[in-house]
Amino acid sequence: MASNDNAAAPTTTTESVTQEQRVGYDKKCIFCRIVNRExxxxxxxxxxxxxxxxxxxxGAPHHYLVVPTKHVGNCKSLRKEHIPLVEKLVETGKExxxxxxxxxxxDVRFGFHWPPFHSVVHLHLHVLAxxxxxxxxSRLIFRPDSYxxxxxxxxLQRLNSME
Structure with missing residues (x-):
């Protein structure tokens, strides 16, 4: 089986790698398709x-979605090692x-929909101002620390408290 898997791997330059073969890309994910300019x-x-x-x-005059460029699941799937990523999402939102x-x-709201209350599984920070x-x-949908x-x-507090 291992030889079949290796046979499917591209052996030429990275330009020949298809979207489906790229690590961190989900062809069914709308946010992956957006960040890849598809x-x-x-x-x-x-x-x-x-x-x-x-x-x-x-939901506000300024409403942005800040996402990891590579596919990352929802906020429930995050672990302590994702803290720098979440911090970078917030920092980018502020910029x-x-x-x-x-x-x-x-007067800004930074947050994530908590599964199963999200429409796209790709991690995305809502920035509303x-x-x-x-x-x-919008006040209801983006109510801080609701279900x-x-x-x-x-x-970030939840992630910091993980072992």
Whole structure:
């Protein structure tokens, strides 16, 4: 069996690697397809580690999704070793807000939908600002530390408490 697996592996340059064979890519995941520019979505930030784009159903005047460029499952699947990744997602969200002239971080909501209350399994941080301008439904959907939404700070506390 091992020889069959090796036979399927590409033996030429990395350009010949198909999307399906790339580590950290799920061809069924819309966010993987967005960060790989297979979907016509403006990327506000994109590097080897993190990508950011606007939410298609904004819950606030500024509503961005910050995602790992490589496919990572939902926030329930994270472990202590993912703390730097979560911190980098938040840091990138703050940078995007600053580029869009949002400087009052006391009126910003950073968080994740808690499974099973998410529509895309690819880890994604919601960045919403100003939180004070969110409508009734958005305040409900993105209610901090509810059964369905966890703030980035709370998630980091959970991850830090893991052994």
């Amino acid at each position: 979907v016509d979505t403006e990327l506000l930030h994109s590097d080897e580690e993190i990508s950011c784009f606007r939410d298609i159903r904004p 995007i807000l600053q580029k869009n002239n949002v400087t009052d971080f006391s 100003p939180a004070s301008q969110m409508g009734f439904m 369905w939404f966890i703030t980035a700070d709370h998630l």
